[in-house]
Amino acid sequence: MKDKTFLMIPGPTPVPERVLLEIAKHPMGHRSSEFSKILESVYSDLKYVFQTSNDVLVYTSSGTGAMDAALSNLINPGDKVLSLVIGNFGQRWAEIAKALGADVETIEVEPGNAINPLVLKERLDKDVNKEIKIVTLTQNETSTGVTNDVKTIVSYIKEHGALSVVDGVTSLGAMTCKMDEWGIDVLISGSQKGFMIPPGLAFLAASERAWAVHKECQRPDFYFNWSTNRKSVLENSTAFTPAVSLISGLKVALEMMKEEGLENIINRHTKIAKALRKALRAINLKLFVEDDSIASTSITAILPPENVSVPDIRKVLKNDYDIVVANGQNQLKDKIFRMGTLGFVSERDAITAVGALEATLHKLGHKFELGKGVATLIEEMNK
Amino acid sequence: MKDKTFLMIPGPTPVPERVLLEIAKHPMGHRSSEFSKILESVYSDLKYVFQTSNDVLVYTSSGTGAMDAALSNLINPGDKVLSLVIGNFGQRWAEIAKALGADVETIEVEPGNAINPLVLKERLDKDVNKEIKIVTLTQNETSTGVTNDVKTIVSYIKEHGALSVVDGVTSLGAMTCKMDEWGIDVLISGSQKGFMIPPGLAFLAASERAWAVHKECQRPDFYFNWSTNRKSVLENSTAFTPAVSLISGLKVALEMMKEEGLENIINRHTKIAKALRKALRAINLKLFVEDDSIASTSITAILPPENVSVPDIRKVLKNDYDIVVANGQNQLKDKIFRMGTLGFVSERDAITAVGALEATLHKLGHKFELGKGVATLIEEMNK
Numbered sequence: 001m002k003d004k005t006f007l008m009i010p011g012p013t014p015v016p017e018r019v020l021l022e023i024a025k026h027p028m029g030h031r032s033s034e035f036s037k038i039l040e041s042v043y044s045d046l047k048y049v050f051q052t053s054n055d056v057l058v059y060t061s062s063g064t065g066a067m068d069a070a071l072s073n074l075i076n077p078g079d080k081v082l083s084l085v086i087g088n089f090g091q092r093w094a095e096i097a098k099a100l101g102a103d104v105e106t107i108e109v110e111p112g113n114a115i116n117p118l119v120l121k122e123r124l125d126k127d128v129n130k131e132i133k134i135v136t137l138t139q140n141e142t143s144t145g146v147t148n149d150v151k152t153i154v155s156y157i158k159e160h161g162a163l164s165v166v167d168g169v170t171s172l173g174a175m176t177c178k179m180d181e182w183g184i185d186v187l188i189s190g191s192q193k194g195f196m197i198p199p200g201l202a203f204l205a206a207s208e209r210a211w212a213v214h215k216e217c218q219r220p221d222f223y224f225n226w227s228t229n230r231k232s233v234l235e236n237s238t239a240f241t242p243a244v245s246l247i248s249g250l251k252v253a254l255e256m257m258k259e260e261g262l263e264n265i266i267n268r269h270t271k272i273a274k275a276l277r278k279a280l281r282a283i284n285l286k287l288f289v290e291d292d293s294i295a296s297t298s299i300t301a302i303l304p305p306e307n308v309s310v311p312d313i314r315k316v317l318k319n320d321y322d323i324v325v326a327n328g329q330n331q332l333k334d335k336i337f338r339m340g341t342l343g344f345v346s347e348r349d350a351i352t353a354v355g356a357l358e359a360t361l362h363k364l365g366h367k368f369e370l371g372k373g374v375a376t377l378i379e380e381m382n383k
Numbered sequence: 384m385k386d387k388t389f390l391m392i393p394g395p396t397p398v399p400e401r402v403l404l405e406i407a408k409h410p411m412g413h414r415s416s417e418f419s420k421i422l423e424s425v426y427s428d429l430k431y432v433f434q435t436s437n438d439v440l441v442y443t444s445s446g447t448g449a450m451d452a453a454l455s456n457l458i459n460p461g462d463k464v465l466s467l468v469i470g471n472f473g474q475r476w477a478e479i480a481k482a483l484g485a486d487v488e489t490i491e492v493e494p495g496n497a498i499n500p501l502v503l504k505e506r507l508d509k510d511v512n513k514e515i516k517i518v519t520l521t522q523n524e525t526s527t528g529v530t531n532d533v534k535t536i537v538s539y540i541k542e543h544g545a546l547s548v549v550d551g552v553t554s555l556g557a558m559t560c561k562m563d564e565w566g567i568d569v570l571i572s573g574s575q576k577g578f579m580i581p582p583g584l585a586f587l588a589a590s591e592r593a594w595a596v597h598k599e600c601q602r603p604d605f606y607f608n609w610s611t612n613r614k615s616v617l618e619n620s621t622a623f624t625p626a627v628s629l630i631s632g633l634k635v636a637l638e639m640m641k642e643e644g645l646e647n648i649i650n651r652h653t654k655i656a657k658a659l660r661k662a663l664r665a666i667n668l669k670l671f672v673e674d675d676s677i678a679s680t681s682i683t684a685i686l687p688p689e690n691v692s693v694p695d696i697r698k699v700l701k702n703d704y705d706i707v708v709a710n711g712q713n714q715l716k717d718k719i720f721r722m723g724t725l726g727f728v729s730e731r732d733a734i735t736a737v738g739a740l741e742a743t744l745h746k747l748g749h750k751f752e753l754g755k756g757v758a759t760l761i762e763e764m765n766k
Binding site for chain 2: 005007009011012014015020021023024025026027028029030031032059060061062063064065067068072077095096099100101190192198199200219220221222223224225239240241242243244245246324326
């Protein structure tokens with residue numbers, strides 16, 4: 001059966017019909033007053049999701065584009081950057097900083113773990129000459145399903161005086177992230193995640209401290225230039241022709257997010273992910289992230305049972321049940337598979353996923369009490 | 384009456400229903416084998432439109448992103464760049480080069496004119512020490528509707544030894560542009576133009592000479608990096624999460640372009656633009672570009688009649704006939720209006736546009752023989 005594919009990868013995530021229908025419309029002129037009204041609404045609602053009073057810039061790019069935009073508007077060659085790396089996306093910050101000529105130091109942990117804030121604090125305390133200009137980190141590491149304690153980490157960075165630059169790509173709209181209250185200096189995210197629209201847009205907000213550092217940036221990238229892009233935000237416009245269809249879709253998606261309410265959205269993610277973890281354990285699966293306190297609410301990484309391979313699990317789930325889950329990345333390829341519960345995901349979707357996974361593992365010879373996963377999930381959701 | 388808006392601006396251009404329906408589908412995973420097949424088809428068909436055997440990189444960005452991608456992968460600070468400026472988009476090349484720290488010289492002409500290739504030749508002949516590394520130019524200047532003689536210009540640049548970097552945003556698919564045959568070194572374009580899909584994607588191809596210069600680029604931008612992006616092209620993949628919906632739409636649009644045939648597409652644009660110019664003159668309008676030999680086949684800039692204002696023309700066309708045409712940009716604002724006949728545009732659309740413009744001007748008190756525009760257009764199209 002075709003056209004029933006259900007994505008449970010960390011992105012793209014499912015898109016509501018209401019949004020798809022908006023995207024399907026004939027594109028409008030990006031300099032029209034109608035489109036300006038759409039932008040006005042989008043710029044305002046993005047502040048709500050970012051929990052900030054700072055302007056939120058909208059780039060037509062992937063999330064990596066916004067990461068590039070973050071650092072290429074701050075770094076001058078030779079600047080010292082400290083990158084907290086707990087997986088591939090944390091590593092990407094370090095790579096971008098290096099490409100910009102920064103002097104990059106990393107604090108790395110084994111995949112599956114989070115940054116210990118005290119280790120960071122110790123490093124920052126040693127930096128008595130305040131050489132470290134920027135600290136980069138990831139709120140939710142998509143490659144492993146681990147969440148960093150951004151609130152505590154950012155408080156230490158603030159104490160030191162460096163700028164905190166945070167990847168919120170798979171965290172915004174799935175877990176608490178209070179940009180202004182926590183004092184995050186630069187926060188970025190992407191459209192195809194918690195924002196429930198297809199890939200193609202990325203978002204960036206910067207604190208006044210970050211704007212001051214930007215002013216000293218000698219050669220900010222032209223396309224991603226913060227100043228020219230903010231000038232357009234203030235005029236309810238865009239610096240360059242944006243992906244108008246996706247922005248029209250985003251307007252609708254943001255209205256849906258406001259209707260549900262940010263707190264409710266985060267509670268929904270938290271509840272589903274927690275129940276999913278319990279259900280998976282109930283069918284004798286091991287989770288890659290054992291420690292519940294650092295486990296992601298948007299991505300769950302799972303170890304395959306003994307004698308069952310990740311490719312086989314993904315193949316049966318895809319072919320027989322039209323569900324797509326993600327493999328591990330790089331050194332974790334075929335060692336884990338990852339299930340996204342991000343964005344437009346309901347309790348019913350979690351039931352579907354666990355049910356289909358039970359059917360898959362049953363076919364592949366894994367031993368467990370059939371039905372136990374779904375039962376556990378339902379019980380947990382109704383607590 | 385709502386939902387009947389017809390865009391006759393230089394972009395976004397009209398999108399075929401077939402493409403819109405493709406874009407409206409639930410997004411697929413960007414690392415799936417299904418999407419890889421779509422990319423394979425897109426990468427191959429883009430070469431056909433670019434008339435090149437070079438790999439065509441696909442960026443999720445606006446056309447300006449691809450301009451940034453072109454120069455930020457070639458320029459080191461202090462490099463000498465010669466920018467041929469015949470309007471705002473030619474100027475943009477110079478701005479990007481400056482932002483990258485290049486030493487930028489310009490050859491500028493008054494808006495409405497093209498570059499005289501011999502003036503360029505003279506400048507290049509004087510550069511006996513071969514200090515000029517890059518020459519930037521625009522095939523079709525969107526702000527004025529003027530087309531440069533890219534073939535001749537590029538032949539002089541080649542003779543000199545500099546790299547030619549050409550903006551083909553509103554020219555590809557509307558006028559002849561033979562990348563390989565003419566020896567263009569870098570050619571870029573955007574999705575919302577001749578490619579008949581909404582904005583959000585941009586394309587770039589580079590010659591082997593340009594690739595060699597790229598290797599010497601000290602700090603290519605991370606997101607737009609040619610090398611990492613080409614590596615993914617060769618694997619029928621993308622370096623970062625692309626706008627999958629737009630790429631699925633692009634596949635369909637490119638198939639439509641291949642069905643019609645590039646030569647037929649260009650003939651269609653040429654014929655419509657030529658007939659439009661004749662029709663506009665027949666209703667006593669003056670064209671901003673008098674010289675037919677440099678007039679664009681995708682954008683026609685028109686002077687308002689005496690005692691009729693550009694805002695009034697745009698307002699009546701929009702309110703009474705649901706047709707959107709563009710105002711002039713910057714110093715040409717309210718001095719000209721611009722009609723796009725780019726991409727998914729038929730003879731019927733030209734009849735519609737001229738007819739509606741006649742009705743508009745008639746209402747606004749302009750004196751001309753009513754019906755003469757449409758009659759002239761029809762006669763010209765049937766010659």
